[in-house]
Amino acid sequence: AQSVSQHNHHVILSEAASLELGCNYSYGGTVNLFWYVQYPGQHLQLLLKYFSGDPLVKGIKGFEAEFIKSKFSFNLRKPSVQWSDTAEYFCAVNTNFGNEKLTFGTGTRLTIIP
């Protein structure tokens, strides 16, 4: 079975700092990859997704992620974070097309200090 690892459990940054959150998955075949965000007290929302094509994916709110197949990674980046980016971020992978079962990572809590 596939698994997803997010090694950063809690990241604290100052506003305007650059962000990179790690995501690694274990599956040797074709994957779909997602980053979801959960703002305090809210439900999960999709930030961005990768299905195929350009491995650099741009999402909402200035986020982007790069799929590196050789490293089984899909790291999330943002060049300059804002206080409003404070949230929990989840990486997820789908490996059974037509099935849509997502496997989630354990999440990374991001705290931005004004």
Place this chain on the structure above:
Amino acid sequence: DADVTQTPRNRITKTGKRIMLECSQTKGHDRMYWYRQDPGLGLRLIYYSFDVKDINKGEISDGYSVSRQAQAKFSLSLESAIPNQTALYFCATSEPGQGARDNEQFFGPGTRLTVL
């Protein structure tokens, strides 16, 4: 005008009680899911349903049951609640994927359940 709604939003109950959490959606999606979220564990799939006649166990189905009453409704039941079922529960929906395309899941606002 939320597309995926969950009731109740918060619930406190006692060990041994039967609890039902409800999920409704107006997105017209065939596929619905129940997850639980625990600190440090992320989201784990409890049950999922691809249509009204199709119910499947997820990775942590023990102690839970579900009912798909209609395309728009998917209920999660705890027959006899226990404290380690205290968690945040999310319902989600999706459309059938067309190959590798567009299988995003849409989440409800969550139900916070506390079992004393």
